[in-house]
Amino acid sequence: MKMNIYFKGLVVSLLLIAGMFTSCEDQPDKFELTGGLPQVSYIRMPYLAQSDSLIVEASLKSVICLVGDNLTSIKELYFNDQKAQLNTSYITSHTMIVQIPDNIPEEVSDKIYMVTASQDTVEYAFHVIVPKPMIASMSCEYATAGSEVTLYGNYFIDDPNVPLTVILPDGKQLTTFTKLTNSTITFRMPECDTEGSIRVASIYGESTSTFHYLDSRGLMFDFDGKTGLGNHGWHEREIKTDETSLTGNFVQLGDGTSKMSVDGGWNDGVFAFEYWCGSWDSPQNVTSGDGIALHNLVDFTDFANMALKFEMYIPTSNPWSAGAMQICFAGYDKVTLSGNPIEGFDGVVAGANAKVFNGEDGLGAYGRALYRPWMDTGSYDTGDKWVTVTVPISNFTLDRLGAAAESVPSSPGDFASLTFFVVGGGVNGTECTPIIKIDNIRAVPNK
Template sequence: MKHSNNIRLALAALMGAAAIGFASCEDQPDEYKSTSGSPEVQYVRLPESADSVITKSYLQTTVCLVGNNLRSIRKLLFNDQEALLNTSYITDNTLLVDIPKNIPAAVTDKIYMINEAGDTTTYDFHVIVPPPVVSAMSCEYAAAGDEVTLTGDYFIQDPYKPLKVKFNDGTLPVTDIRSISKNSITFTVPAGAQSGRVCVESVYGESRSQFVYKDNRNILFDFDGSHGGLAGGHGWRPGRIRTGGIDGSYLYLGGAAMLGKVGATWDEDDFAMNYWPEPSAGFPELTAIPSFANMLDTCDIGDLALKFECRVPETSPWSASALQLIFTGNQDVTALTANSQYYNNADIARGLWIPWQTTGSFSTGSGWTTVTIPLSAFNKTHEGQAAGKTVAKNRMTGFTFFLWNGGVEGTDCTPELDIDNIRVVPISK
C-alpha cells in the first residue's frame, strides 16, 4: 500500500538522521506501550531532513511530529480528516504519519490529537490542497453548445467561492455547469469559445489545461486543408473522405464486416488510409512539413502525442481488431516503392488503439471524442506484442491507418470509424 511504502521510506530516512544526534522513530511494535496524559508537539518536520521544520505540507505527504509524550495520542486529525496511526512508527518523542488524502470539508489549519481520556491537544499546521489539474477534455473540437467533460483532479466546489471554468485562455466564463466532482466537470461549451487553453479556478487556485481547445498546431491531416493539414492520403488507399463532420471533411473507415477472430479480416479498401510521400508529385514527406519538422527537432519522442477526433456511431459499434497507427520511413514505403509488406513488419513500432478491449464493444454515441496516444506508446507490433523499441524520428515520413489484427480476439461487427484533425503535439505544453 502507498501508505506503508511512504512510512517505510520515511522511517529509513529518519533513522539515518538519528546518527547525527536527532531523535528517530523505532520499529518495535512488540514493545509499544501507550502513555497517559496529553501530548506536546514542539514542531513538525520532514522525515528525511532532521532540521527541516515545516508549518504546512501537501495531502498524502509523510511528516514527523516531534515533541513529548506522543505515545499518549489515540487519534489524530488534520483539520477534519482522520489520519491512520501505526504504533510501529510512534515513540515518546517522534510520530510518523501520512497527511490524509481526502480534502478537508472544514478547514481549521490545525492538527487535533486526542488522548485516552478524550482530551484534545491542537497544533497549528496548514494542509495544502493543490490548485486544479486540468488534464483532458472529452472532445477538444466540441462546438459551442455541445456538452463536454473535463477530467483531472482537485475540482473543488466551495460554497463561498464556486468553481469556475473559462475558455479563451481564461477570459470567457462557462455559465452552464452541469455537474462537478473531484475528478470531472461536465458543462456546455460557451458561445464565442476559440482556440486556446481552458482554465479552471477553485478556492485553492487557478490552472490552465495541459491541452489546447481546438488545437490547430501541427495538424498533419484535416482532410480539407482548413487547418493547413493534408487533404487526404496518397497511396493504394488514399482514404474515403466525407463532408459534414465535426470540423468539415473527415476520413471514413467502415462499410464492411470485421470478423472477431484475430487477424481474420484483411480489408484495406474499407479500413485503411495510406500516406506514402512523393514530393515530386506534391505529396511531401511529413518530416518536411515545417511545423512537424520543428517539433521533432525541439522535442523528444516521449514529450509528444498523436491526437485526433473520432466518432464511432452507436449504430455501428466496434468490437474487433485494432486501429493500427503506423508512421513509416522512406526505407519502409513511398509512393514509388508501394507495397503492403510493412503492415506486418515487426521491426516497425506502431501505436494500437483498442478501446473496445475492456468493455467488449465501443461507440461514442452520436458525438465525437478526442483520442490521445503518446508517441512513447508507439511500441507495439501488428500483433500487439512489445516491439522492443518505439517510433523513431527517421521513420516518420509517411503514415497509415489500418483496422486489422492487434492480437486481441473480439466479436464480429460492422464498425464505422470517422476521423479528423490528426496532429502531433506536445503532451503538456
C-alpha cells in the same frame, strides 16, 4: 521407519509452533496504544537529509513526521476534518510518520487533531496546502456550441465566496456547470471560435491547460483542405461528411456491414487509412504539396514529448469490439509512395508496401501504438458523440502483436508517413461491424 519419519516431522512442527509463540511474545518494540495525552514539539520532513527542516504547512498527500512525546497514545489523527491513515510500523513514542490525506477538507481549521483511546483531543496548528486546479484533458477539444463537454483533472473546488470559474480562449467565463466533482467539470459549450488554452480558477489559484481548444498546432489531416492532405497510398479511404460531422469532412474506417473477426482479421480495403509520403517523380517530392513528408509539415524535433491526437466518433449502433487500431509512423526506409530516390537521403528508400503490418522483412517488429479501448469492457462506442483521443508518442513501442518492439521511432526522420489500420493486435475480441470516424489528426506537445 515410517514412525521415525512421522515422529521427526511432529517434533519439527512443535518446535516451529513454539518458536512462533516465543517470537510473538518477545517483541520489545511492538506497538501498543498508551494512555495519557500526546505532545507535538514540531513537525519535519521524514527524510534524514531533511530532518532539520521544520515545517508548518504541507500539501495534500505529503508525508510528514511529527516529533514529540507519547505519540503512541494517538488512536486517530485528522488534518482539518479529514482522517489520516495511521501505520503503527511508523509510530514510536517520539515520532510519527504519516501521509496527509488526499481529500480536500470541507471545513478548514488549519489544525491537526489527535484523538486518544479515551476520546481526548489535542490540537496542533498546521496548514494543509490545497493545490490550484490541475487540468489534464478535455472530452472533446473541438466541442461544438451547445454540446456537453467535460474537463478532467483535480482540485476543482467551488467555494461559496470564490466560485470555480472556467475561462475559455475568447475570455468567456463560466461558473454554471451541469455537473461538478473534484476531478470533473461538465458544462454546455458556448459559442467560441478562438483557439487556445482553457483556464480554471478556484479559491486556491488558477491553472492553464497544456492542450488547446480547437487545436490547430501540428495539424496533419483535417480533411477540409487546411493542409490539403488525405489518402495517399494503395486505398482511397472514404472521406465524407454527414449529420454527425464535427468540423466538416472526416475519414471513416469500417462501413457498418463489413465484419471485423474476433482476431482482427486483415481487411485493409475497409479498415485502413494510409498516408505514404512521396510522389512518382524521380527524385520524389517530399517537401511540399500532397505527399509532403509529415516531418516537413510538423516539427517533430521534440517527438519524445509529443502526442498524436484526433477526434473520434463511434456510433452506438456499430460498436467496436475486436482488432487493434495500429497507428504507425514510418520513415523513408519503411514506406514511400514510389520508392524512387529522395534528394538528400542516402539510405535505402522503400516503396509502397504493408510490411510493417503483415510482418514481412522483420518490419512487423517495428514500434507502433495499439489503441483498443474495447478491451476494458468488451465493447466500445463513444455514445454518438465526438471525443478526443490522445496517444503519447512514447507509447509507440509495440509490435503488430502487442509485444515489445525491436526498434521504435528514434529521430524526426521516422515521422514521414502515417498509417491507421484496425487489424490484429494479438488479443481476441468479439465479431463486430464497427464504424470509426476520425478527424483532425495532429501531433502536439503533451507537456
